[in-house]
Amino acid sequence: MNKRMISLGLAVGLIALAGCNKNQEGKEAAANGTEAVKKAGDKTIAASLDANSKYASLAKAAGLDLTLQGAGPYTVFVPDDAAFDKLPPGTTEDxxxxxxxxxxxxxxxxxxxxGTVLAEDIAKAIDNGKGKAELATMGGEVLTATKDGDKIVLTDAAGGKATIVKADDTMANGVIHHTDAVLMPNKAS
Known part of the structure; x- marks a missing residue:
């Protein structure tokens, strides 16, 4: 119960950042997201990642594999291996x-x-934000979500775009959305 309340609170808080907390629809979407995660079973985000994927090896190198094994909940945008291949040569090695x-x-x-933010939650936040929603990340920065037809597109700080190609892989501690590009934060100063 306590874990569910924390998850619901975080999901509703994120939707509030996107301007959706003023209506019942946004609150219901957050509650639905929490229910989907509750039904996912015991497999964590970290355990569900393909151990041979570039994302999994990079998460381990950063020590985030331990975080993604934790209680969460988290919403993770996981780039496919081809997305990492699009980065400048040597980036992942560096x-x-x-x-x-x-x-x-x-x-x-x-x-x-x-928190747990399903694709439906993001889509509703975009609609309620008149075509755009800002999503606060754990890194303390913001992603901008928009739609391209029925696809959700995330724009990073550098103006790069990543499309969610597979959404709502629900796990015991959150949800994974697979993307076709690596989202890049602002350049460190």
Missing amino acids: WTKPEGRPELTRTLTYSILP
């Missing part, structure tokens, strides 16, 4: 070096939202 770990951590936490 991130795994000790001096690159802070940038790796910033990049990965930029694609994690606190």
